Amino acid sequence: MKLKSPRGLQVAVVGVGGAGNSLLSHAMSEGVNPKNCVAVNTDRNQLSESQAQNKVLLTDSVRFPAHRVAPFTQESDFTILLTGLGGATGTSAAPLIAQLNRNQVRPVVSVVALPFIHERERRFMALRGLKKMVEACDCTVIIDNAADLRHSPGSERAADETAGFAVKGLSEVVAMGKPHVSQRMLGILGLGQVATVCTAFVDSNEKIQSSVIDALRMPSANLPVTKAKGAVLLFRGVKPLSAGQAAHAYEAIASLVGHDIEFIHVSARSAEISSLSVFLTGYSYGTALGAFVDLIEGLYDMEYGIEAGSSEIGLPVRLYQMEGI
Numbered sequence: 544m545k546l547k548s549p550r551g552l553q554v555a556v557v558g559v560g561g562a563g564n565s566l567l568s569h570a571m572s573e574g575v576n577p578k579n580c581v582a583v584n585t586d587r588n589q590l591s592e593s594q595a596q597n598k599v600l601l602t603d604s605v606r607f608p609a610h611r612v613a614p615f616t617q618e619s620d621f622t623i624l625l626t627g628l629g630g631a632t633g634t635s636a637a638p639l640i641a642q643l644n645r646n647q648v649r650p651v652v653s654v655v656a657l658p659f660i661h662e663r664e665r666r667f668m669a670l671r672g673l674k675k676m677v678e679a680c681d682c683t684v685i686i687d688n689a690a691d692l693r694h695s696p697g698s699e700r701a702a703d704e705t706a707g708f709a710v711k712g713l714s715e716v717v718a719m720g721k722p723h724v725s726q727r728m729l730g731i732l733g734l735g736q737v738a739t740v741c742t743a744f745v746d747s748n749e750k751i752q753s754s755v756i757d758a759l760r761m762p763s764a765n766l767p768v769t770k771a772k773g774a775v776l777l778f779r780g781v782k783p784l785s786a787g788q789a790a791h792a793y794e795a796i797a798s799l800v801g802h803d804i805e806f807i808h809v810s811a812r813s814a815e816i817s818s819l820s821v822f823l824t825g826y827s828y829g830t831a832l833g834a835f836v837d838l839i840e841g842l843y844d845m846e847y848g849i850e851a852g853s854s855e856i857g858l859p860v861r862l863y864q865m866e867g868i
């Protein structure tokens with residue numbers, strides 16, 4: 544994926560459907576400018592609640608959603624697409640919007656929420672939608688609601704904050720106007736179809752390694768860390784990371800991954816408490832699908848009180864049978 548111009552780049556952030564609108568709100572509350580945001584929905588009420596400056600109400604048939612959105616995104620150099628998969632609106636419209644926006648000079652990175660484990664039918668629908676999304680985007684960052692629930696049963700939406708934060712970080716880097724940095728970041732995101740993201744607060748820049756380890760303990764999707772090919776570290780704090788601190792952060796990531804990976808770190812100034820996001824990139828759709836099968840089986844086992852390691856209860860339909868769809 545290549546960006547077309549070296550000047551400060553324009554970013555459009557598009558949220559599609561209920562989850563997409565909600566992720567968009569999180570991004571705006573993290574500081575993404577509502578002027579750059581487009582809320583798209585078939586649900587008039589959800590749309591009216593959005594703070595986004597641009598809104599597209601899709602009616603009855605979602606036939607040409609992309610053309611309705613295009614006027615709001617065509618001036619931008621980079622599109623971030625937010626949606627939840629498994630429902631009707633986001634699953635059908637988001638891949639079409641991605642396709643129209645994406646070409647050689649206008650990369651599209653999507654952040655998608657996958658349904659909770661109890662939304663079984665929807666999870667199947669979502670994995671089909673995911674296939675379309677990964678085909679239509681340069682990189683798809685997965686926020687798996689099932690993984691989120693496992694981490695923090697009390698706070699179902701912790702991952703949405705992570706996503707909002709990550710979106711703010713990505714758009715900030717691209718808008719910074721340092722083309723070699725944006726290119727490198729997009730290059731690392733594009734190492735594979737799928738990525739995961741995680742965040743943590745940073746007590747002090749000296750303790751960057753323990754923050755990285757904290758973050759990697761709670762990735763937004765249950766993908767095997769060892770299969771990551773790249774990492775993008777976005778740091779926000781009063782003082783930027785020094786080269787030495789960035790090297791320490793890299794060491795922590797590489798030791799958890801178990802091998803050397805592509806890496807970039809970018810610091811942005813913020814008066815607030817310091818924090819970091821790490822994107823682990825380079826996963827294929829197949830790896831993601833495999834990980835979700837394991838996760839679902841694990842959770843079913845928990846649900847039925849079966850000891851770990853038993854494989855007696857699996858899914859009635861194996862997810863990998865869906866791959867050819």
Ligand SMILES: Nc1nc2c(ncn2[C@@H]2O[C@H](COP(=O)(O)OP(=O)(O)OP(=O)(O)O)[C@@H](O)[C@H]2O)c(=O)[nH]1
Binds near residue numbers: 559560563631703
């Ligand atoms: N993380 C997160 N996931 C959500 C949120 N809202 C819904 N989801 C998930 O996203 C999936 C899709 O739901 P929606 O976004 O409401 O569906 P939609 O695209 O609006 O589609 P329809 O309402 O069916 O037309 C659901 O199965 C939920 O698991 C949210 O606010 N945050």
Ligand SMILES: [Mg+2]
Binds near residue numbers: 561632
């Ligand atoms: Mg909806």
